[in-house]
Amino acid sequence: MAFSEYLADRVSQFLNEKSVSFITKKMMGGLLFMVDNKMYVAVIKEEIMARIHPDIYDESLEKEGCNKMNFTGKPMKGFVFLSDEAIDLEANLNYWLQLALDFNPFAKASKKRKSSKN
Template sequence: MAYNEFLADRITQFFREKSIPFEARKMMGGLCFMVDGKMCVGVNKDQVMARIDPEVYEISLLKPGCIEMNFTGRPMKGFVFLTDEATDLDDDLYDWLQLALDFNPKAKASKKKKKK
């Protein structure tokens, strides 16, 4: 199992309950939830990845279970990983998902790759 399917189901349920159109894509060994064509949240192993406003990034890192996302050897500002401590309770998980959704309209979409 590359990602926690139960966690992915909880995220799917949140988006459906809020009537948020989304697309779930397998990406980087996990599952990424795209909203308006932009990466919003994802599940990698047993952690949630959230794309949040860089202006609240530093203060978010002070919250229990929130750690910097570091794929490349340096932190990616605006992207955080959330451990069980931050996502165990539905209310806590939903607060983080809402934070990512709130930033989504301001987030820039990645550039489309040209087909050869």
């Protein structure tokens, strides 16, 4: 799995400094950070995929380095990719991580998949 360990460490440090409990999962070709059993952000290659409030989605896309997330070719409102231009400085990264953290209590948790028995 190719993802920036340096960027993952920066996300972990932010959450630890905020005393936020989180877990990580390797998936989506990167490292997913979960807060309260909900997707918070993911480090994919050299970018961050963040889950932000849909009400600020369009406004956020106007910021340098913030792009639509479109794994399937169809953008998902509230999910953005953040390139180096958006997250190179610590203050910039912290801005986006805090936006995602602020939205987390309002985010819906994904439904657990039922395991099939053979």
